[in-house]
Amino acid sequence: MRTIDRRPLALAGCLFLAALCLAPQTAHAHLVQTGFGTFYDGVAHLFITPPDLLVAIGLGLLAGLCGAAASRSVVFALPAAWLAGEMAGAFFPSSLALPWLTTVSFGAVGVLVALNANLPRALLVALACGAGLLHGFVNGSTMVAAGTDRLGMIGASVSVFLVITLASGLVVSLRAHWAQVAVRVAGSWIAAIGLLMLGWLVRGQG
Amino acid sequence: MLEQKRAGNIGPAQGKAPRTLFLAMLALLLLPATVFAHQETGSITGIVSGLKHPVSGMDHVLAMISVGLWGAQLGAPAVWLLPVAFPMVMAFGGMLGLMGISLPGIEIGIAVSAIVLGAMIVTESRPPLWIAAALVGFFAIFHGHAHGTELPAGSSGLLYSIGFVAATGMLHGVGIAMGLVHAFRGGRLAVRAAGAVVSAAGMFFLARIFV
Incomplete structure (x- = not known):
C-alpha cells in the first residue's frame, strides 16, 4: 500500500501558525501617570494591561495548584524573567505588540489551571520564564516608547512579584474542596477570555 | 422615650x-x-458592555441559571464540572462566530437549550456525567456564538470578553446558589418548578422565532 508522506503538510502548517503568531500589531504605549514617579507608573502598568495581569494571576493559580515547593520557584522565576524581557525590549525596542503570542500564553495557562495540571517543577519554571520573557519584552518596548526609565521596569516586575506571590500563596493555603474548584473555574474563565480574544484578533478588533 | x-x-x-x-x-x-453628551467609548465601555450583555437577554440568563440549577441537582462532581467546562466551550463557540464560521439555527439552538435544560431539571434527570457535560457543552456553543460577538463600536475586544465571561460565570453561581435549596424538601419542589418556568420560557422563545 502506498503511504502518503504528510511531513511537508505538517511543516507548512507549522510555518503558517508561526507566521500567524508573529503577525504584527502596533504597540499602544499606554503608561499611566500616577504622579508618584516612574517606579509607581511601572507598578500601575500591570494593572491596566489585562493580558499581563491575566498571565500573572494564571501562573500564580497554577503554581499554587502544583504545591508550595513549585510556587517558591515560580514567584522568583517569573519576575526575574519579566525584568530580563523588559531590559531586552528596552535595548531592542520593537513596535510589535505580539498580541497573538501574549493571548496564547495566558489562554494556555488558563487551560492548565482549569485542567488542574500538576506540572513538574522544572516545566512550570520554564513556562513562567517563557511567559515572563515574552510579556516583559512587550512591556519594555512600550515603556521605552512612552519614555519610562528602568525604574519603571523594576516597578512593573515588583508588581508581577506581588501578584504571583499573593495568588500562589492564596491557592497553596486553600484546604476546602470547593475553594480548589473555584480556582479551576477561575482558570476556565482565563482560558475562555483567551479563546474569545483569539477570535477578536482574527477579526482584527483585538 | x-x-x-x-x-x-x-x-x-x-x-x-x-x-x-x-x-x-x-x-x-x-x-x-452632570449631563454626558457624548458616546461612551474606550476601555470601561468594553468591560461594562461585556458585563451587561449576558444579563440583558432573558434567553441567556435562563439558560445559564438552569446550568447552575441542574448542576446543584446533580450534585458533585457535576456541580463543579459544568461551570468549569461551560465557559471554555462557550468561548469556543464565540471564537467560531468571530472567525466568521456560521452555525445553522443559532436562535433555535438557544431556545431549545432552555427547553431541554428546563426539562432536565423538572424530571430530575441524572444521566452519566459525560452525557450531561456534552449536552451542556453543545448548547454552550450556540450561546457563545450568538452573544460573544456583539462588541459595541469603539470598545476593546479583550475587556468585553473579560466582562462577558465573568458575567456568565456569575450567572452560573446564581443558579448553583439557588439550587442549594434542593437539599430541603420544599426547595426540591421549588427547583423543579424553576425548571418548568425555564422550559416554558424556552418554548416561548422558540414560538417567537417561527411566528
Whole structure:
C-alpha cells in the first residue's frame, strides 16, 4: 500500500501558525501617570494591561495548584524573567505588540489551571520564564516608547512579584474542596477570555 | 422615650439624629447630575458592555441559571464540572462566530437549550456525567456564538470578553446558589418548578422565532 508522506503538510502548517503568531500589531504605549514617579507608573502598568495581569494571576493559580515547593520557584522565576524581557525590549525596542503570542500564553495557562495540571517543577519554571520573557519584552518596548526609565521596569516586575506571590500563596493555603474548584473555574474563565480574544484578533478588533 | 430622656439615656444629639439624616438625604437629592453628551467609548465601555450583555437577554440568563440549577441537582462532581467546562466551550463557540464560521439555527439552538435544560431539571434527570457535560457543552456553543460577538463600536475586544465571561460565570453561581435549596424538601419542589418556568420560557422563545 502506498503511504502518503504528510511531513511537508505538517511543516507548512507549522510555518503558517508561526507566521500567524508573529503577525504584527502596533504597540499602544499606554503608561499611566500616577504622579508618584516612574517606579509607581511601572507598578500601575500591570494593572491596566489585562493580558499581563491575566498571565500573572494564571501562573500564580497554577503554581499554587502544583504545591508550595513549585510556587517558591515560580514567584522568583517569573519576575526575574519579566525584568530580563523588559531590559531586552528596552535595548531592542520593537513596535510589535505580539498580541497573538501574549493571548496564547495566558489562554494556555488558563487551560492548565482549569485542567488542574500538576506540572513538574522544572516545566512550570520554564513556562513562567517563557511567559515572563515574552510579556516583559512587550512591556519594555512600550515603556521605552512612552519614555519610562528602568525604574519603571523594576516597578512593573515588583508588581508581577506581588501578584504571583499573593495568588500562589492564596491557592497553596486553600484546604476546602470547593475553594480548589473555584480556582479551576477561575482558570476556565482565563482560558475562555483567551479563546474569545483569539477570535477578536482574527477579526482584527483585538 | 420621655422617661429615657429624663433618665439621661438619650442625649440632645441623639434625639436630633433622624432629622439630621433626613436633611442629609434631602441634600443628596438636590445634588446636580452632570449631563454626558457624548458616546461612551474606550476601555470601561468594553468591560461594562461585556458585563451587561449576558444579563440583558432573558434567553441567556435562563439558560445559564438552569446550568447552575441542574448542576446543584446533580450534585458533585457535576456541580463543579459544568461551570468549569461551560465557559471554555462557550468561548469556543464565540471564537467560531468571530472567525466568521456560521452555525445553522443559532436562535433555535438557544431556545431549545432552555427547553431541554428546563426539562432536565423538572424530571430530575441524572444521566452519566459525560452525557450531561456534552449536552451542556453543545448548547454552550450556540450561546457563545450568538452573544460573544456583539462588541459595541469603539470598545476593546479583550475587556468585553473579560466582562462577558465573568458575567456568565456569575450567572452560573446564581443558579448553583439557588439550587442549594434542593437539599430541603420544599426547595426540591421549588427547583423543579424553576425548571418548568425555564422550559416554558424556552418554548416561548422558540414560538417567537417561527411566528
